[in-house]
Amino acid sequence: MTEELRISDPVAYHSQLVSKGKRADGRTLDEFRNIKLETDAIRTADASSLVKLGNTSIVCGCTTQILPIKNGGEDQDPIKIKIELPPICSNPYGNKTQLSAQLLNKALKDILDDTNCIDKQNLFINDTDSYWSIMVEVICLNHDGSILDAAVIAVIAALKSLKLVEDKSNPSSECRHIKFNCIPVVSTYAMINDRVLCDPNSEEENIAQTTFSVTVDSKTNSNLSINKVGGQPISNNLLTKSIKWSKLRAEKVNSIIEAIKIDLNENKMDTS
Template identity: 30%
Template sequence: MAEVSNKDSFVLDANTFAKLHPKEFYRKFLTNNIRPDGRLLKKFRKTSINLNSIKSAEGSCVLKMGKTSVVCGIKAEVAEPRVDDPRKGYIVPNVELSPICSSLFKPGPPGELAQSISERIDKLFKQCKIIDLDKLCISEKNAVWVLYVDVICISYDGNIFDAALFSIISALKNLKLPEVTFIEEEGKVEASEEKTISLELLSTPLSATYVVFDKKYILADPNEEEENLSSTSLTFIYNEQHKLCGISKLGGIPLSKELIQDCTESAIERTDNLRQLLDSTMKNL
């Protein structure tokens, strides 16, 4: 009887198996409490920031979180105050996800994900007193600062909300506005070419996001593939005093109190670590 040659056997290599059966591929790792990229389940990706690298902006941050990279630039413009808030300036956040960062996104108007993140960040600024908007007033009823906060994703590999929020807080930390005076007789603003002022942040809310895989595995800081394979995501936002500023859940799977508590402790540690990174980077400017 002829022997069967090894050449006749059919064996899937790891890459092919991962593409054909991605969930089963992940399960083989997660049952051993490790992820395919080598991280433990609650391990966040390496994060780095570079501040004040965009000289044309009043504040900026280039952030890398694993393979997700974003650039945040803040431009300040003088405008008339809103009628209902004549003594307050305002902030306009915008997140851009274009085909440059991933083939997932199409050219044209902002997609659903970009709009959703922009709206969540705008809501956070309104609910959490991050900046005293009175400090953006130049002259009551006449002139205020408007901060246009633009976040552009240049490489997308999941968890864009955490990346966008941290880049914004970091850019605000190194924001410098020219010292200005409103000249009533001429109805215009005169800016100093030498003197600048910094804005004090009243709060530094930062986020930590998790996804739930197979209803039981909690994965911190999900990459794009993990987001696609998971049914539920959970984001916690904490300030520097460990006060919960917001929590959002996407997906319909009910989560136990024990699971949420486990994420809470991890989220507080993560946001503290990000603040330490920001503080140390600021000291080295």
Template identity: 30%
Template structure:
């Protein structure tokens, strides 16, 4: 009976739970789902990782190739993210060209990378105007159950922490590259942005919403932090949010980002066969 009631009256179903200060999955409003990270999941790539937040699962693979720098930026390489939302991850996505949501999410991820200044693209330049590294970061969602930006950033930056590039010598006169496979270096990250997504459901805020909660809410907010500071706040339309509630979102996001950053660092140091786990409950989240 409860399943039929939920199907017929989904909003009323959620209101009944909210009236008792709890969500249908048993979480309180300010609690997030379990997080699992696995680093170096794919051995034939320069960097890879799998991130899982609840059921939402994203795998990231990074492939490095040689390229020529742009004429207007002769001493910079490239970092090109791309998020794929295939029909495999959710029935609301169809096969064919990238969906609008996939393109919008890819643009958000690219903006976060640029605005956070997490990577100095000059580190990817091998020889000015002639040769540079291009890092293709492909993100594939295997299961979409909300907070796709959060899971994508976790997978992306865990993979970037493990990128190793060989030493390259370039002879501009002969246009000859010499790759030394005995000398490798890690990609330098200046910071690791972490995001937390919130859903506005009438007069309450859900932290780390599921796909169902996102579909029923009146607005979505994604708070991105780096080094305990706000990097960006994304709110694509929807209902307005009061300033005290927004400050609560920032506070919760900052507290969670410390744990997620530590989780990424630990996952990068551990064996790829031992995924790292963070329990769902978070202390000091109440406003």
């Protein structure tokens, strides 16, 4: 395998590797990249996180404010999400960056809403006509595949470490945390030569026959959803394997997320 082939014909390069059960970065086909998580990464935010999934890097910041409830609060969503893919992230989408950011934004919001992972009723303040409004901003610092996986971890970690303080000027003011109904963990897969690759990097995503993702609740280890848009069909056997891998990965991610709750001062975690 030469670097010349990798550049001139990436499909042939990766296909030959995959046929031998190998990958360009040295991983096996069913191997996920290491996750590194740091909370309190942005001092000016009310809560924040930095996630590194291999060479993919995501930073997330949360800001809060108390707003009045309107129309009984029926049409008010306490959590707003914005995701950015700036040119600095070296993303593979070229001039389609804005469109891709919009699609990722929707995918991220859908995961939070469809899984009902956050107890939003807990964000309405008792005995008042007000609620906590949380702005979640996600920025991709470097795009090397499986960006949704990393973004979900970053958002959950930031929200998990968020302290809701009604009066920030009063040190003794009541403080609470967000309540979670579940902890969704997304695992992305790519198919190359009818073989499934766990956690594809950007090169593998670009030449894949299809990509899909499996979302698992890491608290109960139950399957929440499977998302696939177009591309080559997936056999039941490969799908079953992917769900199994996703559940094993979710257990590992859950241990990282739960560590935030144990001690918010111990804000650097690493998996190997």
